[in-house]
Amino acid sequence: QVQLVESGGGLVQTGGSLRLSCAASGRTFTTNTMGWFRQAPGKEREFVAAITWGGINIYYADSAKGRFTISGDNAKNAVYLQMNSLKPEDTAVYYCAAKSRIGSNFYPVNYSYWGQGTQVTVSS
Numbered sequence: 001q002v003q004l005v006e007s008g009g010g011l012v013q014t015g016g017s018l019r020l021s022c023a024a025s026g027r028t029f030t031t032n033t034m035g036w037f038r039q040a041p042g043k044e045r046e047f048v049a050a051i052t053w054g055g056i057n058i059y060y061a062d063s064a065k066g067r068f069t070i071s072g073d074n075a076k077n078a079v080y081l082q083m084n085s086l087k088p089e090d091t092a093v094y095y096c097a098a099k100s101r102i103g104s105n106f107y108p109v110n111y112s113y114w115g116q117g118t119q120v121t122v123s124s
Contacts, residue, residue: 002026002113004096009118012086018120020081022096028053033099034072034079037108038092038120045095049081050105059105063089086122093117 008020022034035050049070050059058070069082079096097111104110 002028002031002098004098004113004115006094006096006115006118009094009120011121011123013123014087016086016122017082017084018086020083020094020096020118020120022079022081022115024077024079024096024098028077028098031098031100031113033057033105035097035099035105035111036070036079036081037095037097037111038090039095039117040092043092045108047106047108048094050099051079061106083120086120088122088124090120091122092120094120 003025005023012018033050033052036048037045038048039045047061048064049068051070051072055072067085072079095117096115098113099111101110
């Protein structure tokens with residue numbers, strides 16, 4: 001099993017920044033990719049960014065490109081999401097997820113482990 005704990009969410013004004021953190025513990029060696037997803041009220045959970053352990057491959061949703069940066073620290077078993085130039089449409093619960101299966105990094109169904117989520121609210 002892998003446990004994931006997110007932190008760093010909060011309330012920020014349009015144009016502001018937040019840095020989300022995800023601490024992983026347990027059998028992290030069984031995972032190959034860490035991802036960030038978000039879910040706004042009434043909407044499906046959507047992909048934001050993903051990184052393979054070691055940072056060899058990084059992926060972003062179009063909505064995140066140029067504004068968000070995902071990074072990882074293997075020694076700390078941690079993954080981060082730096083979010084800049086935030087917009088009201090970025091408001092959502094943000095989830096950290098770990099993937100061990102072979103398959104697309106963009107779909108929640110391919111991730112086996114999830115954190116509890118952290119709320120990000122961007123005011124206009």
